[in-house]
Each structure stands twice: as structure tokens, then as C-alpha cells.
Amino acid sequence: MFEKLKKTFSKFIDSVVSAVREETLSRREVEKLTSELYYDLVENDVAIEVVDAVVAELEKSLLNLKVPRFGDREGVVKNAVYNSLLAILNDVPDVDFYGEVKNALQQTRPQVVMFLGPNGYGKTTTLAKMAYQLQEMGFRTLAAAADTFRAGAREQLEEHGKRVGFRVVSGPYGSDPASVAYDAVQHAKSRGYHMVLIDTAGRMHTDVNLMEELKKIQRVVEPHFSIFVFDAQLGNEALEIARHYSKHVTIDGMIATKVDAYPKGGSILTFMYILKKPVYFLGVGQSYGDLVKFTKSSYLSQLL
Numbered sequence: 001m002f003e004k005l006k007k008t009f010s011k012f013i014d015s016v017v018s019a020v021r022e023e024t025l026s027r028r029e030v031e032k033l034t035s036e037l038y039y040d041l042v043e044n045d046v047a048i049e050v051v052d053a054v055v056a057e058l059e060k061s062l063l064n065l066k067v068p069r070f071g072d073r074e075g076v077v078k079n080a081v082y083n084s085l086l087a088i089l090n091d092v093p094d095v096d097f098y099g100e101v102k103n104a105l106q107q108t109r110p111q112v113v114m115f116l117g118p119n120g121y122g123k124t125t126t127l128a129k130m131a132y133q134l135q136e137m138g139f140r141t142l143a144a145a146a147d148t149f150r151a152g153a154r155e156q157l158e159e160h161g162k163r164v165g166f167r168v169v170s171g172p173y174g175s176d177p178a179s180v181a182y183d184a185v186q187h188a189k190s191r192g193y194h195m196v197l198i199d200t201a202g203r204m205h206t207d208v209n210l211m212e213e214l215k216k217i218q219r220v221v222e223p224h225f226s227i228f229v230f231d232a233q234l235g236n237e238a239l240e241i242a243r244h245y246s247k248h249v250t251i252d253g254m255i256a257t258k259v260d261a262y263p264k265g266g267s268i269l270t271f272m273y274i275l276k277k278p279v280y281f282l283g284v285g286q287s288y289g290d291l292v293k294f295t296k297s298s299y300l301s302q303l304l
């Protein structure tokens, strides 16, 4: 995963190591090194304002860096880069999603999770993966087919339900998605379900009705977690859409999908830095098990 961004950083670290002939680097040397990095980052979906932040942090760190003449020179530089990246993500928390759910279930049952995002980004698939994992953990899970708009959306969710073994509460096409979500939560309460996962419609984000619809669901069922699902491959295009969503609806955290087919790797850094929301999981394939826990340190370790 993330081979391209990994290559970018590896090239950068190599050039820093070979540039440090004395103990430290001059400002001019540092700027030369980071200007090469700049374009490589942009090419790998790191948005300009994020690149600016990364470069500023790296320059600060490299100017103060003391690289020993002998020993693990590369390790010293790598460590400095790692800490710089971690520093720019300082105000983005790591959230142990299932851990939080487990804790919250001791107070409130069911826990309600809403999936939102444009069409085709992977909401329904991700919901099914999460349902699979929750049921494996022993949590009875109910899904709400609150995409009452797109033909086939309900059947698609029901098909996942059959395969994974979760029930789906649905309403007729064209009916109010908020009332489907509400019914699902009521049903879960009366039947002792642990979890309700709400699937929603994804149309063009500029669709005013869609934003109203999502807002209404959030008002009516007050989800404990509203998760923005984004296709990592779409880079800055997805970012603009996410910004639009975040102006209109609540986003508690994010899941990046299709990471298995995404060697660039930079959009995840971009999303975290700009939206300041945790990434809970990465979608790394088409099977139900292909939803892996995300932490900043595991991501950065993969890049460096």
C-alpha cells in the first residue's frame, strides 16, 4: 500500500542523508531538499496547503537536526521526518472505534452509526464489512436502508445482510429516509440489538435535498457516529466534496475506501489534516474482512 508516497519519502530521506556532510544542514540546503519533495507530494494527492504545512515542519526540523557522521544516519533522518508528519497531525485524534463502541454500549444500547458520502465511494460495502466485524465480536447488528432513492439500493443492502447475517429495516422507495432510520432504531431498542448501521443515499453533493435529507436523519436519530466514507483514489476531488458535506452535516470520523487500489497514498494525509477528523478504518478490498483499523502511527510507519 501507498508505494508511491513511500518512494517519495524514501528518496527524500536518501537525499537528506547524502546532503549532510557536516553535522548540520544550512538553510539553503534544506530549502533545496524540500523543494524537490514539494512536487512529489503534490503528485501523490497531498493538497497544496498540506504540503505547505509538511514542508514548513520539515524545514524546522531539518535545520535543527544533528546527523552523526557514523552510525544510523538514515534512522536519524527518518525519525525526524516521522515526527514532523506526526506534528502536523497533532490535533487529529486516533480513535479506537470498536473500543469506543464497546464502552458506549455499557451506557446506551443501541449505538447508532450513520454512513454518508457521495455515490459509489463505498458506503454500503463498508457498512456490510463493519456489520460483519461487529457480529464477529458478538454484537447483534441491524441495518437501516435509508437510501430510499437509488433503485436497487435496498436490495443491495439486503443481499449483504443475507450473506453476513444481519437484518435490514427498509421502507418503500421514495419514502422519507429519516423515518426508515427512526423505525430501525425503535426496532433495535425493542429487540435488544446492540448496533444500528444506517445506509444513506449518495447523490451529487450539490444536491440541496440530499443535504437536507442527511441533516434530518441526524436530527431524528442522533447517530453516535456519523462516518464520512471517501474513495481514497479520488484525491482532491473527494476533498472538495468532503468540505461541502462538513459544512452541512456532522462528521465524526472517516473511512477511506479502495486503498488496496491506491498506491499514491496522500489523500489520507490530506483528509486528516484538512478536516481534522479521525480516520477509523481503511477499506482494503472487496471481502468482508477487508476493513482494517487505522492509526496515525501505522499509516506513517507504512510511509517511511
Ligand SMILES: Nc1nc2c(ncn2[C@@H]2O[C@H](COP(=O)(O)OP(=O)(O)OP(=O)(O)O)[C@@H](O)[C@H]2O)c(=O)[nH]1
Pocket: 117, 118, 119, 120, 121, 122, 123, 124, 125, 126, 147, 150, 153, 200, 201, 202, 203, 257, 258, 259, 260, 261, 282, 283, 284, 285, 286, 290
Ligand atoms: N477494491 C475495493 N473496492 C471497494 C472497496 N470498498 C468499496 N468498493 C467497491 O466500490 C463500489 C461501490 O461501493 P458501494 O458500497 O456500492 O458504494 P456506495 O457509496 O454505497 O454507492 P451508492 O449506494 O451508489 O451511493 C463497489 O463495487 C464496491 O465493491 C474497497 O475497499 N476496495
Ligand SMILES: [Mg+2]
Pocket: 123, 124, 125, 147, 153, 199, 200
Ligand atoms: Mg450504497
